[in-house]
Amino acid sequence: MAMIPATLLLEERAARAMNAVVGLADDEQDGIPFFSANLLARPAQLEHGDWDYGSSHGRLTDAILLARQMTGGKDWEPGWNATADRYRKTLLALLGADGLTYRREHPRGHWKANANLIDQRATLLALTTSVVATGDPVARVAADRQVAALKRIAIRERDVWFYPASEYTTAGWPSSNAIDLHLAPDPASFSGRLIMPLLRYHQATGNAEALELCEWFARLVVDKSGVFLPDGSFNPARVFRSGHFHTRVGTLEGLARLARHTGDHGLTQFVRRSYDWVLTQATGFGWTPGDLADQRYEHETCSLVDLIGLGATLAGSGLPEYWSVVERFVRNHLTASQLLDVSWVESAPDRSRDIPGWRTHVDVGERVLGAFCGYGAPNDYVSDVPLGRGHTNDVQACCVGSGVRGLFWAWNSIVTGDRSLARVNLLLSRAHRFVDVLSHLPVEGKVELLVNEPVDELRVRIPDWAGYARLTLRREGGADDGERTGAERIWAPDGYLAIPRPQPGERIVLTFPMAEYSTTESAAGNEFRTGWRGDDVVAIEPPGRSRPMYGDRPEHAGGLRDYELHRPETEWSW
Numbered sequence: 054m055a056m057i058p059a060t061l062l063l064e065e066r067a068a069r070a071m072n073a074v075v076g077l078a079d080d081e082q083d084g085i086p087f088f089s090a091n092l093l094a095r096p097a098q099l100e101h102g103d104w105d106y107g108s109s110h111g112r113l114t115d116a117i118l119l120a121r122q123m124t125g126g127k128d129w130e131p132g133w134n135a136t137a138d139r140y141r142k143t144l145l146a147l148l149g150a151d152g153l154t155y156r157r158e159h160p161r162g163h164w165k166a167n168a169n170l171i172d173q174r175a176t177l178l179a180l181t182t183s184v185v186a187t188g189d190p191v192a193r194v195a196a197d198r199q200v201a202a203l204k205r206i207a208i209r210e211r212d213v214w215f216y217p218a219s220e221y222t223t224a225g226w227p228s229s230n231a232i233d234l235h236l237a238p239d240p241a242s243f244s245g246r247l248i249m250p251l252l253r254y255h256q257a258t259g260n261a262e263a264l265e266l267c268e269w270f271a272r273l274v275v276d277k278s279g280v281f282l283p284d285g286s287f288n289p290a291r292v293f294r295s296g297h298f299h300t301r302v303g304t305l306e307g308l309a310r311l312a313r314h315t316g317d318h319g320l321t322q323f324v325r326r327s328y329d330w331v332l333t334q335a336t337g338f339g340w341t342p343g344d345l346a347d348q349r350y351e352h353e354t355c356s357l358v359d360l361i362g363l364g365a366t367l368a369g370s371g372l373p374e375y376w377s378v379v380e381r382f383v384r385n386h387l388t389a390s391q392l393l394d395v396s397w398v399e400s401a402p403d404r405s406r407d408i409p410g411w412r413t414h415v416d417v418g419e420r421v422l423g424a425f426c427g428y429g430a431p432n433d434y435v436s437d438v439p440l441g442r443g444h445t446n447d448v449q450a451c452c453v454g455s456g457v458r459g460l461f462w463a464w465n466s467i468v469t470g471d472r473s474l475a476r477v478n479l480l481l482s483r484a485h486r487f488v489d490v491l492s493h494l495p496v497e498g499k500v501e502l503l504v505n506e507p508v509d510e511l512r513v514r515i516p517d518w519a520g521y522a523r524l525t526l527r528r529e530g531g532a533d534d535g536e537r538t539g540a541e542r543i544w545a546p547d548g549y550l551a552i553p554r555p556q557p558g559e560r561i562v563l564t565f566p567m568a569e570y571s572t573t574e575s576a577a578g579n580e581f582r583t584g585w586r587g588d589d590v591v592a593i594e595p596p597g598r599s600r601p602m603y604g605d606r607p608e609h610a611g612g613l614r615d616y617e618l619h620r621p622e623t624e625w626s627w
Contacts, residue, residue: 057616058493061608062482063464064619066388067120068128069423070457073392074113074120075136076420077450081409084139086113090421090448093435093599096401097417101410103164104451107154107172110144112454114179118186119461125619144179148195152202153221160410167220170243173203175451178250185257185625196254200263203247207266208232213277214269216243239294240278241304244270248307249362252314253627267311274304275323285326289345296345302331302359309366321370328363332378335360336574338583338590339386340431349577350441351428354452357386358459365466368478373547376466376478376514381588383463383481384495389590389602390426391456392434392448395419397600424448425456431576433597440577465627472506476549477513484618487511488555495567495589496611502552502561504531511561512549515539516588518568526550531559539565 077086086109088102117137147154153168154176177199183192206221207214217232219242226232248267255263274280280293280301287296294300305324312320335341341356342349361382368375398418407413427449430436437444468485470476475487480500482492487506493499498519515524524539533554537543545551552561567587574581584592593603
């Protein structure tokens with residue numbers, strides 16, 4: 054163990070999220086996870102839904118693999134791996150003979166079996182992560198078959214490929230008329246969001262059909278669909294799910310990756326234009342509307358995670374100014390919307406009110422501890438307003454899985470590069486093969502860098518609010534010991550602080566003043582007075598009512614603690 058700052062640790066948050074990832078499993082239904090939770094109900098309830106299958110198993114399996122990479126399995130409960138194995142087995146069992154993943158017909162008749170396109174995306178994401186994480190040959194065979202099936206069922210014409218409905222059945226598409234009329238409902242939902250896992254699978258395995266699908270779906274979304282308007286805004290038409298943010302930003306994230314992979318700078322600018330518009334709809338700390346209509350008062354963690362992934366992708370594509378967006382969103386709404394206190398949730402003492410196979414009221418709070426909000430308010434884990442749809446789901450399995458992916462994307466972006474040039478992009482703590490980062494923010498403006506391997510040059514992003522004249526850089530234990538200030542010529546052309554030739558065993562300490570300021574944030578027409586310390590929200594008015602998100606946050610208390618940071622044997626490229 055070592056003494057480290059008692060500030061935000063993303064790997065620790067991933068371990069805490071694992072409680073909810075496995076807690077959703079319904080042992081009375083062979084481990085099929087509950088999809089949603091209503092925490093305001095008395096007693097609270099967990100309920101199944103039609104997303105229980107490919108969507109939930111894919112998201113949760115993906116989250117487990119990412120959490121293992123971040124934590125090395127540290128602080129995991131003994132039964133968590135057994136639940137993880139059960140999720141994986143069911144994920145594979147849901148894949149049909151045709152290669153697609155199918156929902157099981159609900160025994161109470163709530164839904165029929167079908168191959169939903171959103172389920173295909175989550176399943177392929179999990180299979181891809183399995184291949185990247187372990188080289189799993191079973192997952193690779195399954196993914197190859199699924200990619201082939203996605204190509205086979207696409208309606209392919211000379212200048213466009215599309216899916217004419219949201220659900221495919223064992224008898225084919227439900228309407229031949231939809232094919233004849235070229236109806237492609239919401240291409241972002243059913244095609245665009247497939248681009249990210251398809252491209253990552255191509256990069257991991259070389260699967261040519263996966264890349265081919267990416268390019269055709271990009272053409273459909275960008276050139277043919279009208280999903281995104283010329284100014285980058287979302288088309289609010291009902292046929293496009295009223296500008297649904299999760300599917301739109303998820304599509305943009307895939308397009309940004311494809312642009313970087315193919316060197317398509319025009320596509321990068323297309324994505325950047327929309328991302329900049331999205332940021333005008335979000336708060337500075339990361340709350341986003343659900344859509345442009347009745348869901349605009351509800352924030353999905355899924356949407357925020359898409360924004361984090363997209364910001365990191367654009368920043369890694371030569372637009373480093375977006376790292377500041379990523380850091381603010383991670384430090385605030387992603388981690389603030391993780392459920393770390395369930396004392397306000399009332400669970401039932403027994404199963405007398407349960408409906409087996411559909412709903413339970415027992416141990417609800419304990420089971421979702423560590424979850425990320427399903428539909429939240431800017432200042433509250435719960436969105437309970439008289440506007441739009443009113444109160445809906447407080448927890449959703451998709452957002453639990455996505456929350457872990459958001460933690461991973463940020464954690465995996467803290468240090469990037471190679472031995473010729475390594476970068477510290479986010480001022481968050483983590484251990485890395487090149488350099489360990491120990492961040493004291495926001496308690497004080499201090500970051501310690503402990504060098505593990507020789508690097509030709511190390512660059513560190515300094516926040517704009519920190520200025521430069523009062524920044525100090527102190528090197529200890531290397532060949533270039535001494536102290537310099539930001540007023541000297543220690544800056545790189547990309548705006549990062551440049552540290553030449555750091556050596557193993559060297560300790561580098563950066564200090565700078567912390568800025569305190571306030572902003573007025575607009576969220577779906579409502580205003581929130583927000584107090585900041587650096588990139589962290591320290592107060593918000595009005596405060597939340599059910600489970601306030603901002604105020605007394607443990608990572609703002611200061612001090613040191615014993616904790617052994619996990620350094621993975623290999624770094625994943627995402």
